[in-house]
Amino acid sequence: MARVRDPNLGWLKFFKIIFGEPLEKTTAFLSAWISYKPDDVVAAVDEVVDAVIDETLNFNRPIQFSDDLEHVYPIPFRKKERSLVPAKYLNSQQSKTGSNYLAYIVEQPEECDAKIVITVKSSADHFEHREAIRQSWAPREARKEDVQVVFLVGQGSDVINDEIKEEFFKHKDLVIGNYVDSYQNLTIKAMTGIDWRARNCHNAEFVLAVDDDTFVNLDDMMTHLQRLPEEENFIECSERTVTKGKVWREGQWAVSEDQYEFDVYPNYCNGPCYLMPVETADLLLGASRTTPSDHPADDVFISGILRVKTEVPLIQYTRTGAPGWCQELNNRKPRLPQRMVKEHLKKSQL
Numbered sequence: 001m002a003r004v005r006d007p008n009l010g011w012l013k014f015f016k017i018i019f020g021e022p023l024e025k026t027t028a029f030l031s032a033w034i035s036y037k038p039d040d041v042v043a044a045v046d047e048v049v050d051a052v053i054d055e056t057l058n059f060n061r062p063i064q065f066s067d068d069l070e071h072v073y074p075i076p077f078r079k080k081e082r083s084l085v086p087a088k089y090l091n092s093q094q095s096k097t098g099s100n101y102l103a104y105i106v107e108q109p110e111e112c113d114a115k116i117v118i119t120v121k122s123s124a125d126h127f128e129h130r131e132a133i134r135q136s137w138a139p140r141e142a143r144k145e146d147v148q149v150v151f152l153v154g155q156g157s158d159v160i161n162d163e164i165k166e167e168f169f170k171h172k173d174l175v176i177g178n179y180v181d182s183y184q185n186l187t188i189k190a191m192t193g194i195d196w197r198a199r200n201c202h203n204a205e206f207v208l209a210v211d212d213d214t215f216v217n218l219d220d221m222m223t224h225l226q227r228l229p230e231e232e233n234f235i236e237c238s239e240r241t242v243t244k245g246k247v248w249r250e251g252q253w254a255v256s257e258d259q260y261e262f263d264v265y266p267n268y269c270n271g272p273c274y275l276m277p278v279e280t281a282d283l284l285l286g287a288s289r290t291t292p293s294d295h296p297a298d299d300v301f302i303s304g305i306l307r308v309k310t311e312v313p314l315i316q317y318t319r320t321g322a323p324g325w326c327q328e329l330n331n332r333k334p335r336l337p338q339r340m341v342k343e344h345l346k347k348s349q350l
Contacts, residue, residue, distance in 0.1 A: 063315070063318065063321060064317070064318045065317050065318075065323050066321075069227060070227060072227050072228060072236075073229055073315070074234040074314055074315045075314055079311070084262055084264060084265060085305055086262065089291050090309050091290070092287070099293050100195075101192045101194070101195035102192070102195050102199060104178055104179050105176065105192055106176050106177065107168050107176040108176070108196055109173060112197070112204070113148075114145075114201060114204060115146040115147075115203060115204055116148070116204065116207075116208065116222075116225070117147075117197045117201050117206070117207050117208070118138070118148070118149045118150070118210060118216065119150055119152055119175075119194070119196075119197070119210070120133065120149060120150065120151045120152065121186065121189055121193075121271075121298070122152060122211075122212035124156035124160050126212050127163065127167065129212040129340070130151050130167070130212060131337065132336070133151075133212065134171070135341055136341045137215055137347075140171075140173075147218060148201070149173060150193065150196070151175070151212070152175050153174055153177070154177045154180055155180055156181050164176060175192060175193060177189060177192050184296045186298040187295055187302075189298065190209060190301075191285075191298070191301075193207075193209065194207065194284065194302075195285060197278070197281065198278075198281065198282055204278045206275060206278065207275070207276055207277075207278055207281045208221070208238075209275075210273050210326065211271060211273075211328070213272065213330055214327065214328050215328075215340060215343045215344070216273075217326075217327075217347055220325035221325045221326070224325055228315075233276075233279060233280040233283060234313050235269060235274055235313075235314055235315070236274065236275040236276065236314070236315035237268075237273075237274055237314060237315065237316055237322075238269075238274060238275050239269075239322055239326050240270040240272075240322065241267055241270065241314065241316040241317065242267065242268050244264055244265075244267075245264065245304075246264065246265075247262065247264065253297065255297070259294055260295060265300055268299055268300050269299055269303040270328075271298065271299035272328040273326035274302075283310050283312065284302060284306040287306050288306060291305065291309065
């Protein structure tokens with residue numbers, strides 16, 4: 001039986017952007033011809049198209065951002081990325097192997113009317129980090145009405161848990177989970193944020209995921225949102241994209257071969273900062289229902305594994321060419337809370 005192709009091919013759309021309407025008849029003919037060819041011919045044509053995008057159109061290159069850019073576009077999804085994800089994650093059988101992440105939540109904000117929801121992954125004992133964020137780039141009294149910031153935390157010692165409860169009743173901006181707050185549970189932590197937003201923030205348009213050592217310039221972010229494509233699924237690596245990321249077998253970020261059998265990950269967004277429309281977040285959340293959540297690195301799981309499973313493209317910038325409104329201050333360096341406030345003061349004086 002002949003394979004039927006979707007006429008709205010991603011590469012066809014981008015050919016038109018580059019070359020305009022004169023190319024339309026040629027690509028329409030090519031699409032019709034492919035529709036009646038066997039899989040091996042389709043694969044060969046796809047490979048040629050990939051090569052054209054790579055070498056001729058230069059469309060599979062990261063964006064070198066500049067303030068005069070009016071629009072940014074995702075790189076077309078490359079189906080060969082699926083070969084970098086183990087089959088156990090890509091399998092979409094009806095039996096649910098993923099998690100109901102809402103079940104992990106024990107305390108959460110009651111209201112959410114914002115258009116932009118920012119979820120901040122925070123270690124349970126990082127009280128000063130969270131307070132620094134409230135006092136710098138996300139103070140409640142100065143926060144824009146269409147932005148809501150929530151902190152994602154798990155369980156620590158009894159003393160820490162008691163302090164977290166006090167913090168919650170004071171600020172009402174924590175999503176508290178009943179999982180152990182550890183590196184191995186980062187994926188659960190991040191996914192509780194996505195699930196909480198889907199259930200509670202019905203007016204949201206974008207979801208931004210950041211770490212608690214990240215400084216966000218909200219004004220610049222709001223301006224940047226106008227550059228993003230409308231009515232398209234994508235994940236924007238707003239700070240940095242990891243390409244050909246190595247799967248570490250030893251050390252803090254070790255992943256066993258049973259968890260991930262390949263040695264290299266598909267491209268994914270570096271954890272401190274990635275952005276997506278809510279439609280994309282909902283798509284990833286749906287895919288997570290049939291995906292094992294055993295990979296500890298949330299950025300790999302969400303912007304790598306789930307993205308590839310749902311064939312969502314990336315908006316990818318060069319290493320030194322990101323938009324700049326999202327800046328990692330690095331938890332491993334000392335005095336981060338003070339540096340967070342200092343960065344805010346510097347930005348506010350510009």
